[in-house]
Amino acid sequence: MSCFRLIIFALFSFCNVNISIKLENESEDDRNQVRSIMNRLRAQEEGKHPSSTYNKIKSLIKQSQDITADSEDLFEGDIILSLPQAQKLISNVEKKRNKRQILVDPSLKWNKTIPFEIVDEDARGLAEDSITVIEGMTCLTFTKRTDEEDYIRFVHISGCFSAVGKVGGGQPISMGNGCSLGAAVHEVLHALGLWHEQARTDRDKFVNILYQNIQENRKDNFIKRESDESDNDGERYDYGSLMHYGPGSFTVGGDTLEAVDKRYQHTIGQRSDISFKDTKLINMRYCKDVCPTPLPCKYGGYTDPNDCSQCRCPDGLAGTLCEDVKESTFPDCGKGEWAATENPKVLWIPDTRDAGDCIYRIRAPEGLHVKLELQEQQFECYTTCSSYVEVKYLNDKSTTGFRMCCDEAKGYNIASQNNEMIVIVHHEQESKRFQTKLVYYHVDKHIPSGIEDHSQEEKAEQSEEEKPGSSGVETENE
Structure with missing residues (x-):
């Protein structure tokens, strides 16, 4: 047996732990079909951008050190695809159609009131805090589930993950060990319909994918969405989105994502706060009908669905119509x-x-x-x-x-x-x-x-x- 094969055998025998994840309302046959499609995607992307022997070994070592995120059921590291989503994805990839950020399919959209339950007590803190963040910035409210068929289940499983959009039944959002509040809000935004920012169809104008630094069989995590899978609502690419991968995602060493405008390199991947564009996408999707008379907001602001007499303003701006500079919070800043x-x-x-x-x-x-x-x-x-x-x-x-x-x-x-x-x-x-x-x-x-x-x-x-x-x-x- 070659040295390379011995290394592979040792790593998979002693280090690799795989987590099985499925949606509540899907059959085992459906889940197996999703796994089969994801394996086809991995094989296709690996074929387009093959890993060197050196990177194959580094990939196995890296994956063995990060067993919390190791599941063949997760797409892009934290997304549980439903069978229709997986079928649409492979269809679009294999047809090689010209490759928008919130889900287009209206059946995947929640009502403004979203039922939930907290299954694991260890998930309670992050679940409640992430709900508070979303409710404070959108017209959406989360209520404890009674007998609703479609609802969110907050669980504490290894890692942080979610489905994208409403996929039916009690769909899980995991808030496992190591999940920060930013990561928790990120997962709730997935459930509301947001894909990752770098998966936009226009992403190549803004980021370069460095395939040579990506772990073997993880290159499918960098596939772009089709225009019929997601919608950016006409908004510009946002390097500061909470939904953007960091520079070193799925790396064997070195950056895997590089901003085309290098000055944005240290902006991507932030998990400190939900961005203005993130909340705007959700509000445009769910809350457009809340305020009957939109305000003439400036600088890309929009009528606040929680206060129709006020615009919700981009970072750094304030005032009824976003006409003013926001007041500084740091002492001795001087005038704005x-x-x-x-x-x-x-x-x-x-x-x-x-x-x-x-x-x-x-x-x-x-x-x-x-x-x-x-x-x-x-x-x-x-x-x-x-x-x-x-x-x-x-x-x-x-x-x-x-x-x-x-x-x-x-x-x-x-x-x-x-x-x-x-x-x-x-x-x-x-x-x-x-x-x-x-x-x-x-x-x-x-x-x-x-x-x-x-x-x-x-x-x-x-x-x-x-x-x-x-x-x-x-x-x-x-």
Whole structure:
């Protein structure tokens, strides 16, 4: 027996534990058909992007170390496919049709009141907290089940997983050991109909899949959805979605997902908070008929289904119609509105260990663009930023901006697509360092990508700067 086969035998004999998962109302024959389809998908994707012998060994080692997520019944790591969903998926893949984020099939949509039961006491805390989050941001309510046939069952099984949409019967959402609140909300959003963000049909414009770093037989977890399987409701791709994979998902080493715009690399994979676009998709799907007269909300906001007299606003914005910059929560941030002129101005956010947000809207005259340089920052660098400077430079201010927390961000020059830019400086309580220096001014040329080669840029001499300790005050340089 070859050394490679011995390694495989040893790993599967002593390390691999497989969890059997099925939906309540499906037969064993249906589940076996789903497994067969998933095996076909794995084989097809592995055939398109074959693993090297080295990666096959690393894949087995990696999977043996992560037995909590090891189940042949889970698609994309945390989704239980129903038989119709699996059949639709394999049909679309095999037909090679041109490859949208919430389920289109109306039969998979819940009513506004969703019955549930908590089966395992160990799942209670996360179940109740995730329900509180969803109810606070949507028109949906969750009620304890009486005799409803279709309902959600919160269970405590190894790992975190859910079905996508209403699939019938008592469908499980697992909140096992290691599930955070963000992961729990992620699973509830699956049950409400959201697929993973990187599975969108247009994802190749925004992320690259690095197949050479993906575990063997896990490449099917990166298949795109068809337009008849899901719907983005016309919303732009959201790197900050709670539904987005992290850079190292299913890796044997190195990133498996790479943002096309590299500045978003440390934004993807966050599990800290539900994004504005996540809740907007749910509200557009379930709550459009709640408010009879929609408000003329600005910046991509929409009428709040929980308060029809108020818009629900993108991060960093506030006011009845989202016309105002949101008030900062961090002490000594200074004012929220700044005017960009032709002379560079410096904005310091001083060293602190407190938690909070400084939020700014920088405006240039109509027809001009705001240009921003991050010249100094002292955040903790993580694969996915927890404390960061977030810059919303796109025309669409409802989309999560790119978040900077690592050294490569220093010297970035960012130009807004229109005459406004939103900057959010976010600091988590546990972060050890926090200091930021921003320089901004206006420019008259439009830069479609928002990216410039700052190494070729002639730097403005700054004879006068505001020093740390006097935060939120701008100074013009001579």
